[in-house]
Amino acid sequence: MLRHVISPQDLTVKELEDLINLAKDMYSHPSNYSEKCKGKKIATLFYEPSTRTRLSFEAAMLNLGGSVLGFSSADSSSAAKGESVADTIRVISSYADIAAMRHPKEGAPQVAAMHSSIPVINAGDGGHNHPTQTLTDLFTISQLKGRLNNLTIGCCGDLKFGRTVHSLITAMSRYAGVRFVLISPDELRIPNYLRTEILDAKGIEYKEVNKLEEVLPTLDILYMTRVQRERFFNEEDYIRLKDSFILDKDKMSLASPDMLVMHPLPRVNEISVEVDEDPRAVYFKQAELGVYIRMALIYTLLKEAGKIEG
Amino acid sequence: MLNISGLSEGYVLDHIRAGECMEIYTWLGLDKLDTEVALIKNVKSKKMGKKDIIKIEGDHSLNFDMLGVMDPNITIDVIKEGKIVEKRKPSMPEFVEGIIKCKNPRCITTIEQGLTHRFRLTNPEKGTYRCVYCEQSFKKR
Numbered sequence: 206m207l208r209h210v211i212s213p214q215d216l217t218v219k220e221l222e223d224l225i226n227l228a229k230d231m232y233s234h235p236s237n238y239s240e241k242c243k244g245k246k247i248a249t250l251f252y253e254p255s256t257r258t259r260l261s262f263e264a265a266m267l268n269l270g271g272s273v274l275g276f277s278s279a280d281s282s283s284a285a286k287g288e289s290v291a292d293t294i295r296v297i298s299s300y301a302d303i304a305a306m307r308h309p310k311e312g313a314p315q316v317a318a319m320h321s322s323i324p325v326i327n328a329g330d331g332g333h334n335h336p337t338q339t340l341t342d343l344f345t346i347s348q349l350k351g352r353l354n355n356l357t358i359g360c361c362g363d364l365k366f367g368r369t370v371h372s373l374i375t376a377m378s379r380y381a382g383v384r385f386v387l388i389s390p391d392e393l394r395i396p397n398y399l400r401t402e403i404l405d406a407k408g409i410e411y412k413e414v415n416k417l418e419e420v421l422p423t424l425d426i427l428y429m430t431r432v433q434r435e436r437f438f439n440e441e442d443y444i445r446l447k448d449s450f451i452l453d454k455d456k457m458s459l460a461s462p463d464m465l466v467m468h469p470l471p472r473v474n475e476i477s478v479e480v481d482e483d484p485r486a487v488y489f490k491q492a493e494l495g496v497y498i499r500m501a502l503i504y505t506l507l508k509e510a511g512k513i514e515g
Numbered sequence: 516m517l518n519i520s521g522l523s524e525g526y527v528l529d530h531i532r533a534g535e536c537m538e539i540y541t542w543l544g545l546d547k548l549d550t551e552v553a554l555i556k557n558v559k560s561k562k563m564g565k566k567d568i569i570k571i572e573g574d575h576s577l578n579f580d581m582l583g584v585m586d587p588n589i590t591i592d593v594i595k596e597g598k599i600v601e602k603r604k605p606s607m608p609e610f611v612e613g614i615i616k617c618k619n620p621r622c623i624t625t626i627e628q629g630l631t632h633r634f635r636l637t638n639p640e641k642g643t644y645r646c647v648y649c650e651q652s653f654k655k656r
Contacts, residue, residue: 289627289628289629290623290627291630308623309621310621310622310623310627310649311619311621311622311623311649311650311651312622312623312646312647312648312649312650313623313627315623315648316623316627316630316648330623330649331621331649332621333621333649333650
């Protein structure tokens with residue numbers, strides 16, 4: 206059956222668990238999977254620049270013994286000539302076995318999925334969805350914490366526009382005993398629909414605060430995001446608030462010894478480089494684990510599409 | 516007081532939110548009819564304060580589905596031989612295609628040629644429709 210992954214919600218809790226277990230096995234025994242996708246090709250259709258996501262997809266397919274084709278900007282594709290997403294994917298379907306698409310317009314991978322005869326994975330569509338980042342986050346938490354339930358997760362920074370935080374909250378809200386501490390300036394709090402449709406609707410415990418220091422000791426996970434200058438109404442507010450959301454060595458001394466610091470990357474200045482040496486800082490590990498969960502996803506989708514044998 | 520004659524056969528769309536009858540007139544394509552259509556604005560209403568009403572003469576096969584998208588509280592009175600023979604509320608279709616447009620400037624529908632605007636009913640209680648591509652909710656006025 207042809208299956209696409211466009212939104213993190215396209216996967217059930219059971220499917221997520223299966224993917225995470227498969228990714229764990231791939232991480233522990235990579236050689237067992239090194240030829241599983243031999244002769245298969247992934248098309249990476251990136252209409253806007255990306256470093257980690259595109260290379261992570263490509264590394265994942267190469268680790269599975271497959272090969273890679275694609276483009277890394279709209280300028281180097283037929284999109285520059287005005288070709289539609291629908292036409293592009295129809296053609297690519299005959300060149301590759303699976304596709305990963307990043308597009309600046311929200312919903313573009315959904316359009317691709319509707320016209321594709323190969324599985325399509327959304328690799329980020331504007332500020333909308335980025336399901337493989339969510340998978341990466343869940344895999345990282347599961348791998349390093351040993352569970353996805355009974356956790357206090359702090360989300361810090363720009364919670365209004367940060368799609369990774371929105372997806373993480375939505376995905377983690379499906380597990381029992383998860384609490385959220387939402388740390389942001391008032392101007393950048395989570396959108397109201399998340400509060401009403403997810404947190405309140407599911408009766409999830411959460412609090413919204415302005416200061417990182419006061420909640421750090423209570424957290425199992427601190428998920429940092431960038432606070433971008435352009436999100437503020439004025440420069441004064443930005444300067445006044447930005448330091449409250451920068452994680453440094455002093456703040457880390459307040460955190461529990463087994464708290465994890467995660468970040469979807471790229472990091473700019475919200476995590477001081479001195480924190481990198483702290484064993485609790487796992488954002489580079491998180492990027493590494495992203496390759497394995499993408500391997501699990503590619504492998505599973507190709508298997509479900511009948512393109513490889515199990 | 517304005518006097519508009521009764522209908523012997525046709526439809527009365529009642530309980531339209533004040534100020535929205537022109538929009539509904541356009542959506543239903545009533546401009547294409549060659550029978551009498553009356554748009555009545557700002558009628559006093561006990562329940563709503565003010566409301567709009569549309570009277571349509573004749574037995575047309577009109578698709579009232581879009582009324583459910585716009586405002587499920589509108590009432591459709593079916594008139595035969597000068598009497599109301601049926602009162603109904605518009606249904607809310609699960610999908611709406613090519614009628615309402617996604618207003619999200621970041622949505623793929625803004626650049627993809629030939630792509631039909633498509634919405635899915637995601638919350639029947641609140642009557643929320645979301646774009647199937649970008650998931651932005653359709654904002655009624």
